[in-house]
Amino acid sequence: MKILVCMKQVPQKDAPLKLNETATWIREDVSYEVNEPDAYALEEALRQKEKHGGEVVVITSGPARAQQVLREALAKGADRAIHLEDNAFVGLDAFNTARAFAAAIKDEQFDLIFTGLQSDDYGYAQVGVILAELLGWPHATIIMQIEKTDAGIKVKRELEAGFFQFVDMPLPAVLTIQSGINKLRYATLIGIKNAKNKPLRKVALADVQSAIGNNLQMIEKLYIPQKTKNTEFIEGPPAEVAKKLVEKLRNELRVL
Amino acid sequence: MPDTILVIAEQREGKLNRASLETIAAGQAIAAATGWALEAAVVGASVGSFANELAAKKLAKVYSVESAKLEPYTPDAFAAGLKQFIEAKQPKLVLMPHTYQVRDFVPKLATAMGSTVISDCIGFKHEGGKLLFTRQMFQGKLAADVSFTGNSPWFATFQNGAFRGDKAEDGASAAPVETVKVEIADGVVRNRPQEVFKEAKQAVDLTQAEIIVSVGRGIKEQKNIEIAKQLADALGGELAASRPICDSGWLPMDRQIGSSGQTVAPKLYLALGISGAIQHIVGMKGARGIVAINKDSEAPIFEIADFAVVGNLFDIVPPLIEEVKKAKAGN
Missing domain, CATH: 3.40.50.620 (HUPs)
Structure with missing residues (x-):
C-alpha cells in the first residue's frame, strides 16, 4: 500500500504565545513540535506498511522550520517527504491548504491518505475531508483501527459518548486518524542517520499557485479570551499553598 | 426576500x-x-x-x-x-x-x-x-x-x-x-457502515462521583499517577484523566473525561497538570468547584478554575495529601 501522511508543525503545547502586531496571528518566535494526532497518523501508516508492504510518504506545508517534522518522520521510517515550503502556507485556510496538497501530489498514485483528526493550532478538523472531496475519494474520520480487506479496507470510527462503528470502504480513500489508535515509536539512531539520505522534494508556492485561490475565511482578530470566571490564585511556598487549598476545600467548596 | x-x-x-x-x-x-x-x-x-x-x-x-x-x-x-x-x-x-x-x-x-x-x-x-x-x-x-x-x-x-x-x-x-x-443516484454512496456499537460496558461511572482528581500530561510518567491516586483516596474521590493519559495506557479509557470520554459535574474537580484543551473542558466545565494546579500560567484550565495554583504539582500534591488527611482526621 502506498500511503501519504499529511503532517503539520504546531507551537509546542506549553509554549507561551504572543500576538503579532496586527493581532491576526501569533509571533513566530516560539518552539514548535509535530501536531500530536499527525504523529499517530504517521505511526499507523508505518504499521500498515510493515504489514502489507508499500511506501510511506509524508507531506507538510510551511516555512523552512517545518522541515523538522518531515525529518523526524523520515527518521521513524517514512520513505520520502514533500515540503511545500513558503511562509505564505501558514496563512492558508483549510480549503486552500487541501488544494495546495492536491496540486503537489497530482502525479502520485496513493492508495490511502492519512491526516491527524485535527490540528492543535487552528483546530478546524477539515483538511483531510476537503482533500477527499477534491480528489473524488471516499473518506472516514476519527479512525481507531484499519484492516485491509479483499475489496478495500474496514475501519473503526469513533463516535460520541463511547460508541463506535465499523465501515467498509473501497480504495483509494482518505482517513483522519484519532490519537491513541496505536503506540508511538521513537526514532532510532540508525533511523536518524538514514533519514539524511532519504529524498525530500520541495514544492514552491509558485508551483501550486494556480491551484489555490483567495481564502474563503479570514481571522479578523486574535485575542486572549475573556475570563468568564473569577479565579482566585493561591500563592506561596508549597506547604502554605496546601494549607490554604484545604481551607478552600473545607469552607468554600465544602467537600471536606 | x-x-x-x-x-x-x-x-x-x-x-x-x-x-x-x-x-x-x-x-x-x-x-x-x-x-x-x-x-x-x-x-x-x-x-x-x-x-x-x-x-x-x-x-x-x-x-x-x-x-x-x-x-x-x-x-x-x-x-x-x-x-x-x-x-x-x-x-x-x-x-x-x-x-x-x-x-x-x-x-x-x-x-x-x-x-x-x-x-x-x-x-x-x-x-x-x-x-x-x-x-x-x-x-x-x-x-x-x-x-x-x-x-x-x-x-x-x-x-x-x-x-x-x-x-x-x-x-x-x-x-x-x-x-x-432528494435524489441520490446509485453509486454515490461508497462507504458501507455497519451497526453502531458500544465497547464493553464502562467499569467506572465517573458521572456519580462527588470528588474527582484528574491528571493530565503534567504528571509526566506513569509511576507518578500514584500520588494523584493517593490524593484521590485521601479526599474520598475518584481518579480520572485527560485523553493523552489514557492514550498512553497509563489509566484505562473508562477513566477519561472529555468529548470522547465521560461528562461529569462533581462538587470538586481537582485538575493536576491538565492544560485544559477544549475537548477536555467540555467534559468537566459543569463541575461546581474547579481547582487547577499547573506550571503553565497560561494554561486554559485557569480560565474556568475557581482556585488556581501556578506551580509544580510534584511540590504541592505531597503536602496537600498530608493536609487533607489532617483535616479529615480532625472531623
Missing part, C-alpha cells in the same frame, strides 16, 4: 440531539441580530416526526429532507442530499452542531459547493453589518473572530454547550413543515 439562516438539526436513535436545540438557539440569536429569517431542516429516510417536533420552535419553516439512501448515515449521501436541498433553497448561512457526524460531512459539503466552514464556534458577533464567528484557537489559549470572505452559502458549526438549548424559543404557532425528497 430577506436572507435566510438554515439550521440542520441532527437526530439519532429516535431523538433530536440536544446540540440541535442549542444550534436553534444560536440561529435565533443570529436572526435577531441580523433580521434574517430562520428555518430548520432534519435529514434522514423518514424524519417527518422530528420536523414536527422542531416546528414548535420559533422558526419560519421546517423541512424534512428525505431519501431512503440517507439511512444509515454516510458522508457521501448527506453531502449529496444536502447539496441538492441547499442549492434549491439558497440560504445565506447554514448552521449545524459541531458533532462527530457533522465534522464527518460538512467540509465535504461546503467544498462541493465551493464554500467554506467556520467550525467549532463558541459565539458570534454582528458588528457594523459584518457577521463574525468566535472560535477557540491553540487549544483554547487564544480566541479568534473569523469572517467569511467568499460567496454564500456560508457554513458554521457550534461547539456543544456554546448556546443553551433550553433558551430556544417556542413559536406562537407551529411552523409550517414541508417534506423535500
Whole structure:
C-alpha cells in the first residue's frame, strides 16, 4: 500500500504565545513540535506498511522550520517527504491548504491518505475531508483501527459518548486518524542517520499557485479570551499553598 | 426576500440531539441580530416526526429532507442530499452542531459547493453589518473572530454547550413543515457502515462521583499517577484523566473525561497538570468547584478554575495529601 501522511508543525503545547502586531496571528518566535494526532497518523501508516508492504510518504506545508517534522518522520521510517515550503502556507485556510496538497501530489498514485483528526493550532478538523472531496475519494474520520480487506479496507470510527462503528470502504480513500489508535515509536539512531539520505522534494508556492485561490475565511482578530470566571490564585511556598487549598476545600467548596 | 439562516438539526436513535436545540438557539440569536429569517431542516429516510417536533420552535419553516439512501448515515449521501436541498433553497448561512457526524460531512459539503466552514464556534458577533464567528484557537489559549470572505452559502458549526438549548424559543404557532425528497443516484454512496456499537460496558461511572482528581500530561510518567491516586483516596474521590493519559495506557479509557470520554459535574474537580484543551473542558466545565494546579500560567484550565495554583504539582500534591488527611482526621 502506498500511503501519504499529511503532517503539520504546531507551537509546542506549553509554549507561551504572543500576538503579532496586527493581532491576526501569533509571533513566530516560539518552539514548535509535530501536531500530536499527525504523529499517530504517521505511526499507523508505518504499521500498515510493515504489514502489507508499500511506501510511506509524508507531506507538510510551511516555512523552512517545518522541515523538522518531515525529518523526524523520515527518521521513524517514512520513505520520502514533500515540503511545500513558503511562509505564505501558514496563512492558508483549510480549503486552500487541501488544494495546495492536491496540486503537489497530482502525479502520485496513493492508495490511502492519512491526516491527524485535527490540528492543535487552528483546530478546524477539515483538511483531510476537503482533500477527499477534491480528489473524488471516499473518506472516514476519527479512525481507531484499519484492516485491509479483499475489496478495500474496514475501519473503526469513533463516535460520541463511547460508541463506535465499523465501515467498509473501497480504495483509494482518505482517513483522519484519532490519537491513541496505536503506540508511538521513537526514532532510532540508525533511523536518524538514514533519514539524511532519504529524498525530500520541495514544492514552491509558485508551483501550486494556480491551484489555490483567495481564502474563503479570514481571522479578523486574535485575542486572549475573556475570563468568564473569577479565579482566585493561591500563592506561596508549597506547604502554605496546601494549607490554604484545604481551607478552600473545607469552607468554600465544602467537600471536606 | 430577506436572507435566510438554515439550521440542520441532527437526530439519532429516535431523538433530536440536544446540540440541535442549542444550534436553534444560536440561529435565533443570529436572526435577531441580523433580521434574517430562520428555518430548520432534519435529514434522514423518514424524519417527518422530528420536523414536527422542531416546528414548535420559533422558526419560519421546517423541512424534512428525505431519501431512503440517507439511512444509515454516510458522508457521501448527506453531502449529496444536502447539496441538492441547499442549492434549491439558497440560504445565506447554514448552521449545524459541531458533532462527530457533522465534522464527518460538512467540509465535504461546503467544498462541493465551493464554500467554506467556520467550525467549532463558541459565539458570534454582528458588528457594523459584518457577521463574525468566535472560535477557540491553540487549544483554547487564544480566541479568534473569523469572517467569511467568499460567496454564500456560508457554513458554521457550534461547539456543544456554546448556546443553551433550553433558551430556544417556542413559536406562537407551529411552523409550517414541508417534506423535500432528494435524489441520490446509485453509486454515490461508497462507504458501507455497519451497526453502531458500544465497547464493553464502562467499569467506572465517573458521572456519580462527588470528588474527582484528574491528571493530565503534567504528571509526566506513569509511576507518578500514584500520588494523584493517593490524593484521590485521601479526599474520598475518584481518579480520572485527560485523553493523552489514557492514550498512553497509563489509566484505562473508562477513566477519561472529555468529548470522547465521560461528562461529569462533581462538587470538586481537582485538575493536576491538565492544560485544559477544549475537548477536555467540555467534559468537566459543569463541575461546581474547579481547582487547577499547573506550571503553565497560561494554561486554559485557569480560565474556568475557581482556585488556581501556578506551580509544580510534584511540590504541592505531597503536602496537600498530608493536609487533607489532617483535616479529615480532625472531623
